[in-house]
Amino acid sequence: MERQYFNRSALVFFILFGLVYLLCIPFLAEKLFSDRVVKEMEEEQAQAQKAEDWLREDPADTASKPGVKKIVWKWQDFDGGLHKISFEVDQAKLVDVSRFREEIDFDGSNISGLYSNLNKKSKEIMKPMIEAMKEEIKKSGFPSDEAYMKSLEMVASAVQYIPYTLVLDNSGKCPCEMPFGSFSSECQVQEDGRGCCAGIIPFGVYAPAEFMDHRKGDCDTRSLFAYLLLKDMGFDVAVMISMQKGHSVLGVHLANKTYPDYGSSPGGKKYYLWELTAKDMPLGRGVDGSDWKSALN
Amino acid sequence: MLFLLGLQDTHFSRMLPEEARRQKQIYGILIAFEFLLALAAGLSVYTFTAVVFQSIAWAITAGIFFSLLTLNLLNLVFLATLNPSDDTLYKNWISKKYSLKDLNDEKIASLKTNAEIDAYLFDVKSKIRTKALSFQQKKASFVFTFLRNLFLVSILTLLAVVVANGLELFFFRHEINKTIHDLLLSNTLTDNWTKEHLLQQQGGKEFLLIESNSLLLNLNLLTRGLGNWKWILDFVVVILFLLPYVLMYRSPEFLKGHYMRELVLHQLEISGRHFILTRQKVMEIKVYFDSPEFEEQLFEKLYGFKKP
Numbered sequence: 001m002e003r004q005y006f007n008r009s010a011l012v013f014f015i016l017f018g019l020v021y022l023l024c025i026p027f028l029a030e031k032l033f034s035d036r037v038v039k040e041m042e043e044e045q046a047q048a049q050k051a052e053d054w055l056r057e058d059p060a061d062t063a064s065k066p067g068v069k070k071i072v073w074k075w076q077d078f079d080g081g082l083h084k085i086s087f088e089v090d091q092a093k094l095v096d097v098s099r100f101r102e103e104i105d106f107d108g109s110n111i112s113g114l115y116s117n118l119n120k121k122s123k124e125i126m127k128p129m130i131e132a133m134k135e136e137i138k139k140s141g142f143p144s145d146e147a148y149m150k151s152l153e154m155v156a157s158a159v160q161y162i163p164y165t166l167v168l169d170n171s172g173k174c175p176c177e178m179p180f181g182s183f184s185s186e187c188q189v190q191e192d193g194r195g196c197c198a199g200i201i202p203f204g205v206y207a208p209a210e211f212m213d214h215r216k217g218d219c220d221t222r223s224l225f226a227y228l229l230l231k232d233m234g235f236d237v238a239v240m241i242s243m244q245k246g247h248s249v250l251g252v253h254l255a256n257k258t259y260p261d262y263g264s265s266p267g268g269k270k271y272y273l274w275e276l277t278a279k280d281m282p283l284g285r286g287v288d289g290s291d292w293k294s295a296l297n
Numbered sequence: 298m299l300f301l302l303g304l305q306d307t308h309f310s311r312m313l314p315e316e317a318r319r320q321k322q323i324y325g326i327l328i329a330f331e332f333l334l335a336l337a338a339g340l341s342v343y344t345f346t347a348v349v350f351q352s353i354a355w356a357i358t359a360g361i362f363f364s365l366l367t368l369n370l371l372n373l374v375f376l377a378t379l380n381p382s383d384d385t386l387y388k389n390w391i392s393k394k395y396s397l398k399d400l401n402d403e404k405i406a407s408l409k410t411n412a413e414i415d416a417y418l419f420d421v422k423s424k425i426r427t428k429a430l431s432f433q434q435k436k437a438s439f440v441f442t443f444l445r446n447l448f449l450v451s452i453l454t455l456l457a458v459v460v461a462n463g464l465e466l467f468f469f470r471h472e473i474n475k476t477i478h479d480l481l482l483s484n485t486l487t488d489n490w491t492k493e494h495l496l497q498q499q500g501g502k503e504f505l506l507i508e509s510n511s512l513l514l515n516l517n518l519l520t521r522g523l524g525n526w527k528w529i530l531d532f533v534v535v536i537l538f539l540l541p542y543v544l545m546y547r548s549p550e551f552l553k554g555h556y557m558r559e560l561v562l563h564q565l566e567i568s569g570r571h572f573i574l575t576r577q578k579v580m581e582i583k584v585y586f587d588s589p590e591f592e593e594q595l596f597e598k599l600y601g602f603k604k605p
Contacts, residue, residue: 005548026471
């Protein structure tokens with residue numbers, strides 16, 4: 001009995017060892033190794049190419065009637081799903097919102113007031129986009145238990161998908177070197193995220209309606225835009241700012257989930273932090289700092 | 298070959314022939330396990346080094362080095378389980394439960410030479426040997442045992458997974474090469490950097506083993522090509538590495554085996570010899586303390602003049 005324990009174990013060892021080394025026989029190795037790898041990789045590449053083509057600007061998308069601008073947003077969500085929304089906006093209103101922003105009297109202290117004004121002015125103009133976004137979410141048919149988070153992710157991925165553009169006020173100029181990278185002198189959305197717009201007053205922030213139109217924006221422009229969109233859809237969100245980091249992110253209040261990093265509103269409400277300047281960044285990831293406060297909620 | 302495990306031939310010579318044969322056989326097989334696993338580890342590291350450094354000399358050197366390292370590591374891990382209990386030593390020797398009860402001062406004094414001490418201890422060992430003692434493994438606390446096993450199993454598993462990947466790369470190198478060729482032919486790899494730096498050797502040289510110097514690309518192709526078979530092969534290699542450890546830990550032929558018995562008796566003999574020699578020294582000193590010379594010397598030291 002004592003001997004059986006060792007003998008059987010040794011037998012198992014040698015059999016398994018022999019089986020592994022049987023793979024030296026080319027015929028067996030060939031049998032185990034699937035030749036589908038190339039086909040799979042070809043399919044993946046074709047799919048990626050298809051997504052890239054689909055997301056590329058199509059002149060037909062921007063064909064507009066006089067006085068009306070047709071805007072198209074295309075993006076890929078966290079799960080790789082492709083989305084497209086298109087809507088029309090009165091061109092005069094877009095010009096008006098830029099003028100309104102430039103004329104705001106901002107002394108540098110009341111950031112909440114500035115955000116609130118830009119928000120109010122943009123809300124009406126952005127109605128068509130909000131409706132189109134709601135429609136897209138509805139079309140996606142998320143299961144009811146995931147709908148809340150998936151809808152949030154849908155909007156966040158739409159904003160994150162747009163390459164970063166640095167926005168500076170009068171005190172800044174392009175090109176420039178920042179602690180987080182170097183930026184060109186072109187005020188354009190660039191694929192490498194190195195676009196830079198200078199002289200955007202006040203405070204180097206675009207109104208949400210402007211971002212909706214030209215999609216140029218850095219942290220606070222994006223947070224403010226996502227805030228307006230989500231707030232109108234009924235989500236409990238906030239624009240969060242950190243003086244320590246000189247950064248802004250979207251804050252999301254969730255009753256049944258917790259994340260390690262969060263900020264708070266003046267009333268003490270917890271808002272989890274969502275980085276909107278980088279693609280595919282999930283909620284609660286990649287945000288440092290300990291002084292996050294809501295500037296608008 | 299048994300010396301590789303640190304086993305001493307003298308212990309085998311004190312067993313019955315059948316016992317010695319069986320013990321030599323199981324420890325011999327244990328060494329075979331170690332050699333085979335070390336060989337697998339060497340082959341695995343040879344493959345990794347050949348892919349990364351593209352040098353046959355480095356690959357062979359690293360393979361041999363890692364093979365020897367693995368051999369030592371396995372030796373250490375397996376033999377760490379052969380741990381005779383201190384309690385057993387105490388019960389059987391110091392407490393004089395079995396054969397030292399007659400070891401009084403008179404008997405100790407009668408053992409004049411080393412040969413006599415050896416003969417006496419040989420006799421004691423023979424008596425203890427026939428008692429069929431059980432040499433239990435040292436009973437440690439649950440937390441200690443759990444942490445130690447967790448640590449050793451983790452190390453062995455980590456080693457096994459690394460070795461498994463290397464072996465799989467070696468065994469499936471032809472299939473990976475074929476896949477790389479097919480990818481190049483099908484124009485799926487459009488990235489020029491990959492083609493120039495990972496799939497082309499500098500100076501137009503030939504690749505060693507696998508026609509790519511990127512370990513990550515090779516592992517990616519391997520994982521995709523093998524699918525679930527990769528998990529199964531990894532699992533088998535993990536079992537191969539863990540099996541000897543489990544065997545050492547669970548098999549009665551190791552922990553309660555004849556070699557362990559001889560090892561414990563050897564420990565007892567060493568303690569016994571030192572016990573006898575110490576007692577003899579104590580007795581010697583005692584005799585000296587009781588002698589008139591000592592009294593005279595002490596008197597002189599204390600009062601500065603000789604006892605009248």
